[in-house]
Amino acid sequence: xxPILEIVRLSKHFGGxxxxxxxxxxxxxxxxxxxxxxxxxGKTTVFNLVTGVYPVTAGDILFEGHSICGQEPWMINQxxxxxxxxxxxxxxxxxxxxxxxxxxxxxxxxxxxxAIARLGRFRSHExxxxxxxxxxxxVFNLLGRQNEIAKNLxxxxxxxxxxxxxxxxxxxxxxxxxxxxxxxxxxxxSLMELIHFIRDRFKLTILxxxxxMRVVMGICEQITVMDFGQVIARGKPEEIQNNPKVxxxxxxxxxxxxTAQ
Amino acid sequence: MKLKLPSWGLLVILLAAGVLIQxxxxxxxxxxxxxxxxxxxxxxxxxSLGLGIIYGxxxxxxxxxxxxxxxxxxxxxxxxxxxxxxxWSFAVALVGGMLLAGGVAWLVGLPILRLRSDYLGIATLxxxxxxxxxxxxxxxxxxxxxxxxxMTGIEQPQFVFLWAFLLLLxxxxxxxxxxxxxxxRALLSIREDETAANLMGIDxxxxxxxxxxxxxxxxxxxxxxxxxxxxxxxxxxxxxIKSFDPLLIVVLGGxxxxxxxxxxxxxxxxxxxxxxxxxxxxxLEWRYVIYPVLLIAMMLTRxxxxxxxxxAGVLVPKEETPPAPALExxxxxxxxxx
Numbered sequence: 142x143x144p145i146l147e148i149v150r151l152s153k154h155f156g157g158x159x160x161x162x163x164x165x166x167x168x169x170x171x172x173x174x175x176x177x178x179x180x181x182x183g184k185t186t187v188f189n190l191v192t193g194v195y196p197v198t199a200g201d202i203l204f205e206g207h208s209i210c211g212q213e214p215w216m217i218n219q220x221x222x223x224x225x226x227x228x229x230x231x232x233x234x235x236x237x238x239x240x241x242x243x244x245x246x247x248x249x250x251x252x253x254x255x256a257i258a259r260l261g262r263f264r265s266h267e268x269x270x271x272x273x274x275x276x277x278x279x280v281f282n283l284l285g286r287q288n289e290i291a292k293n294l295x296x297x298x299x300x301x302x303x304x305x306x307x308x309x310x311x312x313x314x315x316x317x318x319x320x321x322x323x324x325x326x327x328x329x330x331s332l333m334e335l336i337h338f339i340r341d342r343f344k345l346t347i348l349x350x351x352x353x354m355r356v357v358m359g360i361c362e363q364i365t366v367m368d369f370g371q372v373i374a375r376g377k378p379e380e381i382q383n384n385p386k387v388x389x390x391x392x393x394x395x396x397x398x399x400t401a402q
Numbered sequence: 403m404k405l406k407l408p409s410w411g412l413l414v415i416l417l418a419a420g421v422l423i424q425x426x427x428x429x430x431x432x433x434x435x436x437x438x439x440x441x442x443x444x445x446x447x448x449x450s451l452g453l454g455i456i457y458g459x460x461x462x463x464x465x466x467x468x469x470x471x472x473x474x475x476x477x478x479x480x481x482x483x484x485x486x487x488x489x490w491s492f493a494v495a496l497v498g499g500m501l502l503a504g505g506v507a508w509l510v511g512l513p514i515l516r517l518r519s520d521y522l523g524i525a526t527l528x529x530x531x532x533x534x535x536x537x538x539x540x541x542x543x544x545x546x547x548x549x550x551x552x553m554t555g556i557e558q559p560q561f562v563f564l565w566a567f568l569l570l571l572x573x574x575x576x577x578x579x580x581x582x583x584x585x586x587r588a589l590l591s592i593r594e595d596e597t598a599a600n601l602m603g604i605d606x607x608x609x610x611x612x613x614x615x616x617x618x619x620x621x622x623x624x625x626x627x628x629x630x631x632x633x634x635x636x637x638x639x640x641x642x643i644k645s646f647d648p649l650l651i652v653v654l655g656g657x658x659x660x661x662x663x664x665x666x667x668x669x670x671x672x673x674x675x676x677x678x679x680x681x682x683x684x685x686l687e688w689r690y691v692i693y694p695v696l697l698i699a700m701m702l703t704r705x706x707x708x709x710x711x712x713x714a715g716v717l718v719p720k721e722e723t724p725p726a727p728a729l730e731x732x733x734x735x736x737x738x739x740x
Contacts, residue, residue: 192601218603232594234711235587242584243591247603249584253612256583257576263583268721270584310603 143206145170145346146191146222146314151200153186153370160186161370164200166348168314173340173347175361177354177381179390182367184350185227188316192224193217204314219247223312225303227319227350233292237283237302240291241274244309277305280342281335297328301335308343315339317349321356329353333360358382366390412716413571420567427563437563439675441631444566445624447667450651451570451577451660452620457649458658459581460613461593463519465645466510466526467621469533472640473506474499474622475629476537476547479556482630483546487559496569496626503622507615515610518596530642537637552636559630566627573620577660578717580616589613590658621648654700656707661714666707 146168153161161183168174176184189195191202193214202209209217223244232240249270255261278284281301286294291302300320307315320336321329333356340347351357357364358378366374366381368390374381381387427437453467478499485491514525541549548554559565580586588609591599600606629635651670655662673696677689700708 194597194601213605214597214600215603215605218601224601226598230595230598232591232598234594235590239587239590243587243599243604244602246584246588251584253580253583253585256585257579259579267584271721306602 144168144203145205146348147203148187148191149201149203151187151190151202152198153183153190153195154198159370161190164367164370164372166365166372168346168348170313170346171340171344173336173360173362174349175357175364176348176350176367177352177357177364178367178373182390183370184367185318186370187367188224188318188350191217191316192222215247218310218312221311221313222316223307223310223314224316225300225307225318225320227322229296229299229303231291231299231302231306233290235291236288237278237291237294238271238274238287240302241277241306241309242270244306245270245273248311274309277309280339281305296323300324300332304335304339308339312345314346314348317347317351319350319352321351321353329356332356336360409716416571417568420564420571423567424561424564438631439671441563441566441627443668443671444563444570445627445631446647446651446671447664448566448570448573448627449621449624450648450655450663450667451573452617452624453648454617454652454655454658454660454663455577455580455589455613455620456617458652458656458663459586459593460589460610461519461596462515462610462614463523464526464614464617465523465642465649466530466533467618467648468640468642468644469526469530470503470507470618470621471625471628471644472533472537472635472637474503474625475635475640476540476553476625477502477622478626479553479629479635480544480546482557482559483555487557487630489559492559492565492630495630496565496623499626499629500619500623503625504615504619507618508611511611511614515614516607526645527642530640530645534637534641537640547635550637552634554634556629556633556635558633562627562631566631569623569627573623574660574664574717576616578713581660581713582719582722585609585612593658650697654697654707656709656711658711659707659709659713660717661712662707662709665709 144167148164148166151161151164152159164183164187176187178184186195190197193209193212193216197210204217204220204222209220232243235243250266251262255263275284275287278287281304283298283301283305286298291299294302304317304320317336321332324332336347336349337360339345349361361378364376364378364381365372366384366387373386373390374384376384423432423440426432432440449467449471453464456462456464478495481495481498482491485494510525510529514522537547538550540547541551546553588599588604591602591604592606592609596606647670651667652663654670655664655666673693674689677692678686681688
């Protein structure tokens with residue numbers, strides 16, 4: 142079966158800075174993969190390239206066999222790649238329900254004129270959007286919060302709203318950028334179950350960036366490690382844990398230094 | 403069911419009120435001066451609602467609103483000059499002014515709406531100055547506008563107040579229907595976080611264009627009414643300085659609040675004219691000191707505006723706030739994350 146997302150020799154240069162160079166990654170349908178690396182390794186840049194925030198310097202990104210390089214972010218989202226953000230980026234002054242309904246918009250199915258005149262497909266489709274958003278909120282146990290303003294929610298709930306919002310666009314691939322950042326251990330535990338659950342329930346392919354090793358090692362089937370914009374290792378969690386290059390990237394050259402003595 | 407005034411009932415009451423006020427104007431119970439003030443209230447609110455869609459809903463900062471109002475005003479005045487002010491020709495003139503303003507907005511927006519909001523502010527500021535210069539020299543092309551001397555000889559149609567009032571009602575309805583719809587939420591999301599909106603599948607440029615064209619059409623419509631209320635047009639009436647009037651109204655009322663725009667617009671005209679009654683004539687010009695002071699006080703004590711982003715209940719469709727469920731019995735991953 143052809144991979145759902147294939148990143149081929151992807152590079153991104155900001156002036157002289159090579160943020161990402163020759164990055165390869167293949168996601169097959171149903172995968173749950175992790176992308177890790179020290180701060181500044183270029184992980185989020187990869188997400189920004191895949192979702193169209195930055196133009197690609199070189200290389201290609203294939204989604205379901207077609208290149209999505211050079212497409213606008215909203216087009217890529219509508220094709221089926223959704224994401225969350227490292228620093229939560231909800232629409233702060235909109236209600237929780239509206240945050241999710243915004244992401245249903247592309248599949249809303251009625252025009253601005255129909256909205257203004259309240260005619261045609263407006264009523265039935267608007268109802269469908271609301272129902273869809275509410276059922277997503279229900280999955281994340283947020284239905285009771287639907288009318289609250291997003292910025293007033295506690296941090297953990299904002300993270301869940303963000304995932305619900307990403308799912309509202311009906312994606313095939315979900316990119317999670319540090320979903321466990323700032324969570325306490327019990328929240329992290331339920332987040333891990335949640336990620337497993339949504340993958341099965343929504344038939345998703347998930348790629349996640351994470352610093353908390355407990356999450357990465359706990360749920361990812363395959364892990365790619367980046368350092369200085371390049372892939373330095375790839376494999377199953379246990380292989381990664383014992384890879385000397387990875388240890389070096391995270392902890393420095395301590396071991397090899399001692400041997401050099 | 404609880405006893406609640408249906409929105410249709412409210413609409414009928416408002417229509418009746420409009421007709422009654424117009425009747426009072428015809429019978430000279432309300433004198434010509436106050437008729438002007440009341441009509442101007444409708445015009446100011448109508449124009450501000452347009453800016454509310456551009457700046458309040460979608461967060462695009464525009465300083466060219468008066469220029470679009472001027473385009474509508476001159477267009478409508480020129481049409482009635484040749485077609486007369488019978489109801490049908492007046493309607494054609496108003497629609498003509500509205501379409502021209504909207505069309506120009508679309509052309510102006512094509513290049514600049516791809517940029518972020520601040521650039522739009524600068525570009526529309528420049529556009530406002532160009533339009534003013536255009537008006538000042540327009541007599542070389544169309545002698546009837548009289549250029550910098552100001553256009554006179556505009557005929558007054560009948561029942562101008564009622565026209566303004568009804569069109570304002572229509573505009574409120576349009577703004578409200580837009581606000582509580584999927585395209586409307588797309589606009590709000592652009593205001594909140596343009597990048598995130600883009601990444602959530604919102605065609606940002608398209609929706610910014612829709613907001614800008616619609617908002618400027620409102621300004622054009624308001625301009626047509628303005629021309630036929632005051633019967634005199636001068637380029638300085640549509641200077642970029644005048645663009646601050648709707649801006650103040652929108653910010654004062656609360657960015658994104660239709661209710662706030664209506665209240666602030668009405669109050670703004672009322673305060674300007676009311677001070678004329680209260681203040682002795684020798685310090686009349688102090689009005690322009692008093693209301694900025696009110697503004698500063700307002701911004702210090704309530705920076706989010708009178709209404710913030712909230713709306714009066716009658717403007718919110720009842721299906722908009724589905725009740726939160728009493729019991730959460732929906733399936734979840736498990737009980738682990740309550």
